[in-house]
Amino acid sequence: MIRSFVAILAFAGLGVASPAAADPRTLAVPATAGWKHALTGVILMPGLAGFTRESIGDYGEGEFDIVAQYKGEGATDATIYLFHPGIDSVPLWFDRARRAIELRDIYALSPTTQPRVTPFSPPGGGGVASALRATYPLGGKSAFASTSLAVMPVGDWLLVVRLSSSMLDADALDARMVALTGAIVLPAGIAAAPAAAPVSPCSPAKGSAKARQVAPDMMQALIMSAAAGAARKDRKPVPVYCRAAEAGVEWGEYRIPDGSEGYVLALGDAGRAIGVFAQTPLLGGPQRYSLSYMGLDRTSFLPSFDRLPTPELALTAATQSKPYAAVDTIGDGSNIVLDSDLTAKKR
The missing domain is CATH 3.40.1000 (Protein Transport Mog1p; Chain A)
Structure with a gap:
């Protein structure tokens, strides 16, 4: 590993x-x-x-x-x-x-x-x-x-x-x-997982090296965190991914081949990843692309982009940005943490 x-x-x-x-x-x-x-x-x-x-x-x-x-x-x-x-x-x-x-x-x-x-x-x-x-x-x-x-x-x-x-x-x-x-002794009563098959290749996402991060606000923080917590509880079917690109063992780019924009960067092979996905515009606002770091016990949300970034840009932003919100992914997924600087802002 x-x-x-x-x-x-x-x-x-x-x-x-x-x-x-x-x-x-x-x-x-x-x-x-x-x-x-x-x-x-x-x-x-x-x-x-x-x-x-x-x-x-x-x-x-x-x-x-x-x-x-x-x-x-x-x-x-x-x-x-x-x-x-x-x-x-x-x-x-x-x-x-x-x-x-x-x-x-x-x-x-x-x-x-x-x-x-x-x-x-x-x-x-x-x-x-x-x-x-x-x-x-x-x-x-x-x-x-x-x-x-x-x-x-x-x-x-x-x-x-x-x-x-x-x-x-x-x-x-x-x-x-x-x-x-x-x-190996596995626990009884686990719900059956879906049938698995090796991933297929697909085209990389068309990201822009000119994408820029946008300062988050309280509404965005609450919506992203609540959505992640709800997804955790709902246990929706696992998406089928295709392999779009890679940088050797460092990371691989994977997409959901349904025509939607976005991708994940699987870091190494031990479970950690970066996610970049199109957000639903709020009240007719501009299109944004969320950036998240998906660790083993928590997903952290970082400032979004104004357009779809390249994998290299997303990776750099994930290493340098401060998260504005996070949600636990072990247990019931209900523990949401908001950045103190964000909560202190006047609304």
Whole structure:
């Protein structure tokens, strides 16, 4: 998983949304005991399908971004990630995780190497193929014989599993991935997620490098925050995204192919994103384009643009602007925070 880029961005202006730490803090869990994630009910046992748990860590303080390391036979290592993504989409984060694999020097993938991509139903998935996995044959200059990735939904959380082996070929590693993902204890009673399929390519958004940010007002702050909170409670169907552009592992631009303006920038592959979307004009006012930073536990709203910005401009603005409002995205989504400077203005 690529967290270093998000950490480098620093998002100093956001204040309410902290980036991932460079190293996880270790959670004190007895080696012989299962560990239950309180926010999802996922249980990580000390042994899973022939893999032995070595450590559990948290890239933060609230257990929104968990990592567990396992060792297995056949010189095979497993890493399990559990995090709450800012954008709820298995295909999008599967696509970003694939790019992280394909661009890493350690795997030395040939441009012609194609993975075996398989939709599958996770434990308790009701038979719906809502998860995706990809297994790559390696060799040549790589120190590994194969590597594999799986992304599974757990409500509005994601469980990502990574396997790499210096001995097992792709077929054998794929079988190990099937066994491992099937052995993870997922909570009962989770609503079935939609069927997942790899994203398709599409044209980039036609943003302008001349776009400028507009100072927010109280009405905008209240409307944006309330809309985000309501969307959280309504749990609308997950949009289908297409891949429009990318800047290597740093970010990928994704759009909803329905003809509407706007896009999201998925930062790295660990759940954080920037959103740029057309706002509904207020009382016949000019068209504006919202800018938001979608972290693991909170969405922060930054000053809007007077026209659709380029991804590079949106990224720069997100790193330098101060949010005027934010809403929690874990729990009932009802906790709204407004900037004190904005609330102090005369209205």
